Amino acid sequence: MDAILAGTLLASTLRVATPLILCALAGVLAERSGVIDLGLEGKMLFAAFAAAATGSLFGSTVVALLAGCGVAVLMSWLHGFATVSHRGDQVVSGMALNIIAYGLTAVLAIAWFQQGGQTPPLGDGVRLRPLWPEASATLGPVVGEGLFAHNALVYVALLLVAGVSFFLYRTRLGLRLRAVGENPNMVDAAGLSVSRLRYLALTLNGVLCGLAGAYLVLAQSAAFSPNMTAGRGYMALAAMIFGRWKPVPALAACLLFGFLDTIAVRLQGVKLPHLGELPVQAIQALPYLLTVVLLAAFIGRNVAPAALGRPYVKEH
Amino acid sequence: DPAIVYDMGGKFDKSFNEAAYRGLQKWKKDTGKPVLEFEIANETQREQALRRLAERGANPIIAVGFSQAGAVEKVAKEFPKVGFTIIDMVVKHPNVQSVLFKEHEGSFLVGVIAALTSKTGKVGFIGGMDIPLIRKFQCGYEQGVKYANPKAEIFVNMVGTTGAAWSDPARGGELARSHFARGADVIFAAAGGTGLGIYQAAKDAKKFAIGVDSNQNYLQPGTMLTSMVKRVEVSVYDALQAHKPGLQILGLKEDGVDYALDQYNEKVIAPEVKKKADEAKADIIAGKIKVADFMADPTCKY
Amino acid sequence: MNDHAAHPTPAPPLAVRMAGIRKRFGPVLANDDVTLEVASGTVHALVGENGAGKSTLMSLLYGLHSPDAGTIEVFGKPAQLRSTHDAIAMGLGMVHQHFMLVDSLTALENVMLGAEPHALLARAERMVRPRLQTLMESTGLRVDLDARVGDLPVGDRQRLEILKVLFRGAKVLILDEPTAVLTPQEAQHLFGVLSALRSQGTTIILITHKLDEVMRLADRVTVMRGGRVVHECSIGDTSPAQLAESMVGRKVNIGRPVAQGAVPGEVVLEASGLKVVDAMGVTRLHGLDLALRAGQIVGVAGVSGNGQSELLEVLSGLRVPQAGSVRLAGETFAPTRWLTPRTARRLHLAHVPEDRHARAMVLDFAAWESGILGYEGLLCYSGGGFLRRRRMREDTRAMMERFDVRPRAPELASGNFSGGNQQKLVLARELGQAPRVLIVGQPTRGVDIGAIEFIHGQLRQMREAGCAILLVSSELDEILALADRVVVMNSGRITGERAVEACTEAELGLLMAHTEAPKAEALA
């Protein structure tokens, strides 16, 4: 019984955390290069729409994934155009992208599918199914159900954590990326193009957001519906800061959020010792409350990239 | 010509507002008369919308959803000649028609069906937000379940506390999975757009889900056990036909609520289950079964 | 292409030729029809007051900005320098006035950045390390390649900058005030390196405010004033005095004036047993004792990074020591209740911090706002909690007049003044409050000699007025020119104290250089 419980909690934690992980990684890339990205939410939402729309039109997972990433990358480039090329305010740009995505996805969905913003549900052929559904049967509830009964994107997300940290800390480009987030003047003086590096970061950021959005419609549910990201982008942002702009700690933060959420779901309507049955809202508040408590208790000052949020001006 | 103001969910919410929308469409088709429509974007617009429509001479004006009560009350005073209809809420005013539904009765029936269909004796309820209307569904549902199987276990979850709770299919699916993981094999969803995720999860897990408000059986044929339909379209249609001020309470007897049976789910509802459900229905109508109404008794004792 | 050059081209081939260069920053004409010709294999000095346009000219040569008019040739080839990339490709390398390093990265990573030979860092490092080793051997520029730059002393950073440039195979080396932050020893060493490089055929353009350096190292010198070239000659045909005159446009007396026999008054600030342990757990001050007397300037000499900064911070209330105490104006402060910057000011202690950008002013405030920083609490600036803005503007303008801050623009953002002028504004603010104790860090770092002369004069006046002054400077001659007593600091200890008359540069140099702390000897 408890094994089953553990298994399902673990499984659910991973499922819930996956989009957060992908977005948090996207955030790490952008902000390590010195570009604040409040637009995670919007990119994820638009990617979800694109994936759902193309998926239902062409009935192909690959097309859906490509469309999702493509749209998110385009939005990242728009962010870059506004903030990197023209030194616009990075926070406003991010907000703008979120709001545009929120409205435009609905407008287009209504116009193209006449289902009040929903897209037609995707067939099982298109959706991402667990790679190894019988895992729990063979490996038992904890390992099997918990770890091995997931769809490809879950594992991709986990691999990408390793991938991004390798990229950041072990490769030439990663080095340059970190440098441009700390001291763009120096990077410029070294004969590298600050904007080219930041665009690169934003491109990768877009791809990751695209995957996150696609995950929502290809794996977690089967169709797009307006505002379906429901604040996940902001949670991812929080996770990224929580993880001090580093991939692995960010992963930990996402898993923590996912776990707290899963626990909260389980606690609803349960009679707790001494306390009795807590009001639903108290349980629902738990994850947010605990996040704040943990933040206050363990995490010291966050060390943001030195040049974060400052548009690079050649003068000075 | 008449007008209708939808609630936040929007006219395509696949459930409550959409039912009203269908009623309106039908009336438009039958009469060929135009109808003004408006979707609320924020609290202030409720009153603004009603007033604007009244000023443009719309009559009657139908306000869908309990949240509109305040606005209706105010505007109805300003326009005594215009007939208003409020759904899901009572506004006492000479020119206002209030339509209430006995959701608890309908929920009772689908509870019965759920309990009888469940092999594990465990069923789930997922509500959008912890608000009275949803508790009313939950209360009726629980009674129905216990009535059919006193030993049945019921898992209850609310999706969230923000507006997003009604449009978060991903989270809905996650909640459904957690119910299934705990052994539930039927889930009644009263969560607006979030329901879509729940029905999908049920399909993926080859378990059953029960729709709400509109007949949602067609969404996932084969795993949609049934839907607790609230005949909003009918009352909207009638209101458009002939607006009669006063209070209307529509239950099983008045055919205001019911469980849906159509080509999409006739195969999944076992005959004896259907038989039991119809008996219960008859008993409720006959008053043999008293279904407690959460609004009357917030503790929902039964 | 263009033959309207100011001078006939000298015999040796030109490494760099800039002609008719013009650059405008908003209202400021930073470079106006500037012509600069640098023969290859020579050291060419570029001197001028703060804001003369030296850095700007070099940033144009290095492709950081593009000129509004004029042509640039490098080794005879016309250069279209759209970016630093082009400049580097043409064999140019620049060591900037402000370090261009990423503190969070290692020295090696900083050197490699932009020139990594392999996509994988580990590989790249393995390829680069030996090449750097040999380079360090041949030039004598030694740095710990695996240290975080943030932890390196300034000297090492300076060396690192040059290494970086040479590693990219620069044939023309541009140095913008390289010795501004170096100790005499380090500067000495640097010059050794530079002349070695010259003999290896490297061309060097050297921006500096120190004329002795020019005389010592340069072959030719160009003097700029107000964005124009006012003088250009070979070192043989000039003298420091002449250079100084053409820089400032008037006679300046440089070097040490005859010391006035000022009689020191009573002790006004007495620190004892100051102990500071930094975040890393390194002890920066080992129970340090110090006394400041009215009408006396105590100069603190020492290789930067030996605790001088901590000493300044502790005495000005910016940092609480782990142990020790300080007596100021009759009040005694212990770590449990250390003096704060505010109390310090209340007790008439003024502080001119080392790092003017990070502390002394708010770069994006208007000058008149930065002009009262720290004194905003005074009644005259904020009676009844409201700012007296007219008063603030007037006072700032007055400060600018008194200290000849250019441009005289109280409305201009503090950050848009050139380094020297920022410094003058800060001094004007702090001296303006007629303090009884004055704590000064690097008062003339990066300041031109005209201004230096002026600032030194002001400090001497303060002393005459009976102010007790603590002067921390990495410029030995500055200390010798100002101080009455000289204190040498080495790794957090006072390794020697002398009356200025008893000092020789050589001896002080030795005391500063000592790695292990000797007994604090000969406390006269």
Next chain:
Amino acid sequence: MSAPALPRWADVVLLPLVNLAAALLIAGAVMALVGQDPREVLSLMAKGAFGTLRGFSYTLYYTTTFIFTGLAVAVAAHGGLFNIGAEGQATLGGLGAGLVALWLGAHLPAAVMLPVMVLAAAAFGAAWALIPAYLQAYRGSHIVITTIMFNFLAYTLLVYLLVNVLKAPGSMAVESAPFAPSASLPNAQEVFAWFGIEWPSSPLNLSFLLALVAAVLVYAYLWRTRAGYRLRTVGASAGAAEYAGIPPAHQILIAMGISGALAGLVGVNEIAGVNRRLLLDFVAGAGFTGIAVALMGRNHPVGILLASLLFGALFQGGAEVGFEMPQFTRDMVVTLQGFVILFSGAMAYVLAPYLSRLLHAIPAVAKRGAT
């Protein structure tokens, strides 16, 4: 790109208009794409927002809320903090106003009641902001995260109280009982009636004046007082603040306290002024719009007033279009707002160089620009 700088008047007046036009152009393209006539939409919008007295009143009503949240974000920004939590602080402000109204409404006369409600709203908002501020100041917990979390917590708290404590028994609606008359802020119609002036009924109420006063006070505080000087110093340079003897921690608390209080005043407008009962979702994203407003207004009260008016007009105009053209959904309005924020906020200076080249082609301007 080294185009000559724009003359001030063009930078302040012309450029924003050009940007707005660009935004409308793109949005128009989208409308055309989904088969609506942009020209009709825009003219309806303008008419809806400014054409009638009532429409204008609605515009000003929305403006009021945005002024509050915009100022809130701006004050925090001047303290170097990113207050993404105006949403939650506004929610708490409404709660504060609502609670005192429900508890004391019956006993206190309006003259006492209303000031108390204003204070309560400000106090609750400030308190909700001060917790994250304290954690940032003394625990280093990043205020961006904590304020996000506190938004969720605020919604949750409100739902709990409304459903389990404040809800009028037997009612389906998730809202408190209506306030006593003494606890409702007079709206424009009532106010003008005192002077015998006919005014259409609208949600516009006295808190609009409160917002204007708040804007003036914020300006005076930030740029005219010592306290404001210190706050801006900390925001602009922590090092300089330390040197000047200004403890950053205190300023963080002050900045967020004021910020939260301003956000809380949204509650006065929405709860005391308009709905006159406590209900769910009355903030409706105004906290986030406030971020855009503040940054478009370059964190200056005057700019914020203008930006708020612009957004008020978009909200009201959009609604009016919705009445006239049913196929014009609310999402279209949201999209339009998004484009306006993008062009007038984020890409504000994209068009500047071209514009200035254009202007400097005109000799008269070139002369003026040179002086």
